[in-house]
Amino acid sequence: MLGKFDYIFQKLDDIKEQNLLRKIPFPFVSYDVSHGTVLVDGKEKDVFIFCSNDYLGMTKNEEVLEELEKEVKNFSSGSGASRLVCGNFLPHIEFEDFIREFFGLEKKGKDVLIFNSGWCANVGIISALCDHEGEIFSDELNHASIIDGCRLSKGKVNVFRHRDVNHLEDLLKKSQAKFKLVITDTVFSMDGDVAPLKEISFLCEKYGAVLYVDEAHAFGIFGDGGRGLSYELGVEPDIALFTLSKAVGAFGAFVIAPKDIIKFLISRARSFIFSTALPPFILSAAKRSIQIFSQNHSLRQKVLENAFFLRDEIRGHNLYQFLPSNITAQITPFIVGNEVNTMRVSSLLFERGFFVQGIRPPSVPRGTSRLRITVTAKHTRAEISEFVKNLKDIILDLNLF
Ligand SMILES: Cc1ncc(COP(=O)(O)O)c(C=O)c1O
Structure with missing residues (x-):
């Protein structure tokens, strides 16, 4: 006799097979999403977060x-x-x-x-x-x-x-x-x-x-x-x-x-x-x-300036092919394409102190898995440059060019 949940378990297996299983990223928990800092095993660790929607840092105002x-x-x-x-x-x-x-x-x-x-x-x-x-x-x-x-x-x-x-x-x-x-x-x-x-x-x-x-x-x-x-x-x-x-x-x-x-x-x-x-x-x-x-125009402006700077840095490292045209906002998709590679880039970045979640179908169309990179007003140019430098190293290490 079939178990009550066998039908659903089969679907779960399909999700795993397609490399689309989603997991809550425990054991680390976010502490300050306006910029950085997560807790890993209860200890504070500075990990620069480049995937938060707290664009203006208002969660910590x-x-x-x-x-x-x-x-x-x-x-x-x-x-x-x-x-x-x-x-x-x-x-x-x-x-x-x-x-x-x-x-x-x-x-x-x-x-x-x-x-x-x-x-x-x-x-x-x-x-x-x-x-x-x-x-x-x-x-x-x-x-x-x-x-x-x-x-x-x-x-x-x-x-x-x-x-x-x-x-x-x-x-x-x-x-x-x-x-x-x-x-x-x-x-x-x-x-x-x-x-x-x-x-x-x-x-x-x-x-x-x-x-x-x-x-x-x-x-x-x-x-x-x-x-x-x-x-x-x-x-x-x-x-x-x-x-x-x-x-x-x-x-x-x-x-x-x-x-x-x-x-x-x-x-x-x-x-x-x-x-x-x-x-x-x-x-x-x-x-x-x-x-x-x-009332704070420069705070709002800073987010867009940071986003432009990020994209300039990406282009400056010759990573053009990962960047679609037409991006004008504070969100920068870095299209890796394949789901497995996207998640690999994301976890290698985390090991280097940068957190950007990988985005896979059904959030985005198949074949366009990506890092959805966001900047906040609190990121400094030095942090953004460092982030892109590490991203480039990982892309080279994984032969994704
Ligand atoms: C365009 C758009 N609309 C609506 C929502 C949902 O908003 P909320 O997070 O407040 O439920 C989101 C959130 O990701 C979004 O990106």
Whole structure:
């Protein structure tokens, strides 16, 4: 007789055979993701981290940590229920007020709603908006949470080639749907390139489609005060999602949309309705973080300068072939290709004191496994140079040229 789990065990064996088994990188645990330092067997070790999304170092910002401490005492460790029940605390309200002001939402007829994470937001919003009479148009390299939101929606999903506005237009032209939703990351999380937002926005107007953008990796980096890439380009998307987990250095997300759409989401987005609200203190910390980084242009600028410097160094070591073109953001994909080699480079870098996680399918298309290198404002040029020098040595040792 077959064991209860044999079917799943077979799948696990397949994952192992394809070299796609994922592991939590224990025994080392991160201690300071804004720059470096991990604990290995309980001992502190300086390992420069080049794969964190804490781009501005806000997870360790003293003022944010003080705010957090104060608010844990003022409020509670948890919120006790969904916001629609009794989990609606003052910091939730104050955070949304702050965002209304920060983005000038009142005069645009828009409003804001907090979600528990970027993941919850994309999954909840997309599936709420698009039923069987709607159609979605989604860039092929959009984040997994968008893909899952599309899968959960009842609408037809059209995937357009990455950043290809001609392909998007062909698909829009053919659509007879009552509701059309075009979705794109603004900064692509695994690729470091950016969406052609002006062109996409133009097509949305032309074909009566709603434009939904995910600003997860642009918030805090691009646009005046870190308001995102749409803001920088002067594009006004209908719906924009922002996470608090990347440059903000906290946790959670919020969406900006027309007032009545926010009303609709409160009644229909299942991840908003059926999940306990974020603990209040995290929103006070997130608000403080945004207040700080929005006033600090040079901090935000430093991240992009570091990213440009990193890519110059990579090119300076003649590692061009690993670097795709079109990268403009703080994320640098270093494409190794093969899964085994990618993980080998990652672990050899760790032995030399640099931590960059390898990224394999299904996070990225097969044959494009990579190191997803990110820099933060805290990295120094000397550290970046040292990192690239070690990377080059490993590439040579493994004969990957
Ligand atoms: C583009 C994009 N959207 C959404 C998310 C999910 O955000 P969160 O980590 O807040 O769940 C991520 C996170 O990796 C992302 O890269």
